[in-house]
Amino acid sequence: MSELGATTSPTKWVADQAKLYEESGGTKGLTVQGSPCLLIDTLGRKSGQWRRSVLIYGRDGEDYLVVASLGGSDHHPLWYLNLTANPQVRLRVETERFAATAETLSPAEKARVWPHLVEVFAPYAGYQQKTERDIPVVRLRRAAD
Template identity: 35%
Template sequence: MGDGTLARSDRTAWSERQRQVIDEFRANAGTVGGHFAGMPLLLLTTTGARTGRPRTTALRYLPDGARYVVVAANAGAHRHPDWFHNLTAHPAVTVEVGAETFAATAVLTTGEQRDALIERIVADSPNFVAYQAATAREIPVVLLDRRP
């Protein structure tokens, strides 16, 4: 659809693909094949902004010391992905990287911190430039900070 939303059948197919990637990730200690083979992936579990239910999404990430960086690009759609709306309502999240699972707090980056991370993101994933060009919204960059 032209407004950046997916038709119901596309959303169902996307949800099924996400479920397959999540299952493969968990069965293989964070390793997946196919389109995502060799990509650094993590699983982010947020609390649904409206439902309060846990929602898990597979996301590409960049390491940043002990933190992880994720980008709410939504492939350049005109709206933020659902997981981003969830973590803005409930910033306490769960992260799975490899075989490790830990609690984290999601922190939205701004200013110079965001700019520096964008440079790293573009160097790691040049398609980010096309995603940003496809939308008028500023694509959020989020840090996932481990909680003690």
């Protein structure tokens, strides 16, 4: 368990990165392979427990954008399945922690922001080519206080 009662991924590098990010108050562990990352807590659709993941992000105005790529896998990552069931999420972006609402982008919106996301993390282009699955892009919008 981590701060706010979220269980971190069983994947070691994700757990280590999330721990460093959280324990430093958002001053360390801010990148993955040179790209900016955030912590996202989603409510487990089966367990009802909060789950924490580390995700690379891009920006669209004030909103954050994350890609449900799972390295080009043929199935969606669990965090994405969780937020489709409950779009209310918790984020840590650097030193700030806040609630947000998640929304999967339409094909037109995805096409508009995809070049920016590939600039942020070039492997995304190859991930989409690896799979027949349309890799979702999710907008994370800060919840009203």
